[in-house]
Amino acid sequence: MSTxxxxxIENTLEIRRxxxxxxxxxxxxxxxxxxxxxxxxxRQSGFLSVGFSAEQFAAMNDNLAVVVAVQQQxxxxxxxxxxxxxxxxxxxxxxxxxxxxxxxxQGQPLSRLPVCIVGPVCIDQSLRGQGVLTRLYDCFFAxxxxxxxxxxxxVSVDNLASIKAHEKLEFETVDxxxxxxxxxxIMARGFRFESSERP
Numbered sequence: 514m515s516t517x518x519x520x521x522i523e524n525t526l527e528i529r530r531x532x533x534x535x536x537x538x539x540x541x542x543x544x545x546x547x548x549x550x551x552x553x554x555x556r557q558s559g560f561l562s563v564g565f566s567a568e569q570f571a572a573m574n575d576n577l578a579v580v581v582a583v584q585q586q587x588x589x590x591x592x593x594x595x596x597x598x599x600x601x602x603x604x605x606x607x608x609x610x611x612x613x614x615x616x617x618x619q620g621q622p623l624s625r626l627p628v629c630i631v632g633p634v635c636i637d638q639s640l641r642g643q644g645v646l647t648r649l650y651d652c653f654f655a656x657x658x659x660x661x662x663x664x665x666x667x668v669s670v671d672n673l674a675s676i677k678a679h680e681k682l683e684f685e686t687v688d689x690x691x692x693x694x695x696x697x698x699i700m701a702r703g704f705r706f707e708s709s710e711r712p
Contacts, residue, residue, distance in 0.1 A: 538586075563603075572599075580649050596630070608692040630666070650682060687701045
């Protein structure tokens, strides 16, 4: 990838918190990347396991944050984050949360840590591998309320692209769980460290 191309991406992508006008475009990007809508060959570069409505995305944004990457008024990537309490009402993340007392990050069970749950996360195929995921997370970490300092995400064991992408961002696998005969990894990363505290 040329430096010119990367600079062009940086200059044309706006990374910010979502506003109401973004959610219709966001749902379109989501639907194009749902595992149920993708041929198996295309799932190799990443996919989403669960779909949400525009209203549900708006509720996540109100609950904690939805960060978007916008290019020419179209959402090209997004990252959602919400509280543990918010996710208890959704079956798949609730199955992950049930594992928190046994899932340890840096010697502490997730149930005792100030965690927020990140996901879904999606990047348009044309922008993958170009640092957009890092920029989404950087924006979220900057706007996340001070009470949270550990981000937790679940990823299908079949979604190797997403697992590798999160490992590059220093997420660690802390546990796994099963839901509807599918297996998922639980990955965690702290994001409020003084430089001397960074592991």
